Amino acid sequence: MRRSRRLGVGFIGTGFIARFHIRSWIGVRDADILGLYSPDTEGAVSAAALVRECRVGDATLYGSITEMIEDPAIDCLWICSPNHVRVENMEEIVLALKSGKGELVGVACEKPLGRNVAEAKRVVELVEEAGILHGYLEDQLFSPSLEKGRNLVWKRGAALSGRPYLARAAEEHSGPHSSWFWQGEMQGGGVLNDMMCHSVEVARFLLTEPGAPRNSITPVKVSAQIASLKWSRPEYVDVLRQTYGPEVDYANKPSEDFARATIEYRDADGRPLIAETTTSWSFVGAGLRLSSELLGPEYSLQLNSLDAGGTVFFSRRVTGKAGEDLVEKQNAEQGVMPFVGNEASEYGYEGENRFFIRCFLDGVQPWEDFHAGLEVTELLMTAYMSAEQERTIAWKPEGLENYLPKVAQGTWRP
Numbered sequence: 001m002r003r004s005r006r007l008g009v010g011f012i013g014t015g016f017i018a019r020f021h022i023r024s025w026i027g028v029r030d031a032d033i034l035g036l037y038s039p040d041t042e043g044a045v046s047a048a049a050l051v052r053e054c055r056v057g058d059a060t061l062y063g064s065i066t067e068m069i070e071d072p073a074i075d076c077l078w079i080c081s082p083n084h085v086r087v088e089n090m091e092e093i094v095l096a097l098k099s100g101k102g103e104l105v106g107v108a109c110e111k112p113l114g115r116n117v118a119e120a121k122r123v124v125e126l127v128e129e130a131g132i133l134h135g136y137l138e139d140q141l142f143s144p145s146l147e148k149g150r151n152l153v154w155k156r157g158a159a160l161s162g163r164p165y166l167a168r169a170a171e172e173h174s175g176p177h178s179s180w181f182w183q184g185e186m187q188g189g190g191v192l193n194d195m196m197c198h199s200v201e202v203a204r205f206l207l208t209e210p211g212a213p214r215n216s217i218t219p220v221k222v223s224a225q226i227a228s229l230k231w232s233r234p235e236y237v238d239v240l241r242q243t244y245g246p247e248v249d250y251a252n253k254p255s256e257d258f259a260r261a262t263i264e265y266r267d268a269d270g271r272p273l274i275a276e277t278t279t280s281w282s283f284v285g286a287g288l289r290l291s292s293e294l295l296g297p298e299y300s301l302q303l304n305s306l307d308a309g310g311t312v313f314f315s316r317r318v319t320g321k322a323g324e325d326l327v328e329k330q331n332a333e334q335g336v337m338p339f340v341g342n343e344a345s346e347y348g349y350e351g352e353n354r355f356f357i358r359c360f361l362d363g364v365q366p367w368e369d370f371h372a373g374l375e376v377t378e379l380l381m382t383a384y385m386s387a388e389q390e391r392t393i394a395w396k397p398e399g400l401e402n403y404l405p406k407v408a409q410g411t412w413r414p
């Protein structure tokens, strides 16, 4: 394996999440952003300007993923493209490597690993075929407050009074920013697929003893519910159509904007553990709200991203432009408003990128890997099955590999 003292990183996709990663790179050592590929040239040019402005590299724009791999300056790739091109992007990477066009140390992939279990399995197969290191980009595990809170609870509370038994995790905002997220077939589902991937992994992480392997707790059963509470109301069907065009048609092809799931686990001693997750695209508050809790016999932990910074107050005479300068998915500009000091750090992007770069530089397989991404997808698909059948499903259900949620098929009628 090639080793160098600094890594050159290339991004596939230069949209919303790539820009978050670029801003986070200010807190990452030993790697520079040296390449960008996106079919949207204007977006790529603007992302390259952001790379320069943040002084986190000097990025060349490539005409394809293969061209980016051909450049020896690029050592690893960050996949930040939409869900429906995950498999085709991975196929191109593996073909380029296998045909000797270039070399890579590793690849890191945004959530979800695939739109369904079959796709996520294919992505795992492909990376193993290529024989390179792989990381699953679940930023929230690297949120400084979550990491510190988890360590404190396990070190003090759990050590003296017993392991935690109940974790709660929620992610809520008022709806995604690009048209493809709203389309079940392209995205793989609605808010359950889009955001519960985070909550499922956060709850599992909180319930797992620091340093213990992923399989030290095992799923037993899953019960879930989905609903379309807001966006299939006629007035909001119109809002979506006006904003994104006729392809986002919530009168005929809605996706769920609310989902909750309860996952029961067992620890190594057979004791029950519960993860309660809830997500929505129908939360209208100040902006994105990530919240989690961990409860044990003599202690509890609580986190809420909207309490992570300060507040400002703007009177009714302050009528500025709408923006997201206070917080992601901001909904208002007046009154008492919370802001988060450094969102790229608080949501975990800085920490995750530092972690994956360090692993790739040291030639070590990251513990948060594509297998973790596959297991999250398996849990999410089991949750869809439970919601469709309105019953609790024992883990691991038959037929998971070929299962496609009705929302992803465009046949869900809430």
Ligand SMILES: NC(=O)c1ccc[n+]([C@@H]2O[C@H](COP(=O)([O-])OP(=O)(O)OC[C@H]3O[C@@H](n4cnc5c(N)ncnc54)[C@H](O)[C@@H]3O)[C@@H](O)[C@H]2O)c1
Binding pocket: 012, 013, 014, 015, 016, 017, 018, 037, 038, 039, 040, 043, 079, 080, 081, 082, 083, 085, 089, 110, 111, 112, 137, 139, 178
């Ligand atoms: N970790 C998180 O909290 C988080 C947040 C948002 C998005 N995401 C994930 O990141 C990924 C990208 O989401 P986004 O919000 O940046 O979307 P986006 O729509 O803002 O940007 C997508 C980018 O991919 C590019 N693209 C389109 N087709 C492509 C192709 N065939 N090959 C390569 N690039 C292509 C687009 O031109 C654009 O630059 C998704 O998988 C999404 O689920 C994760």
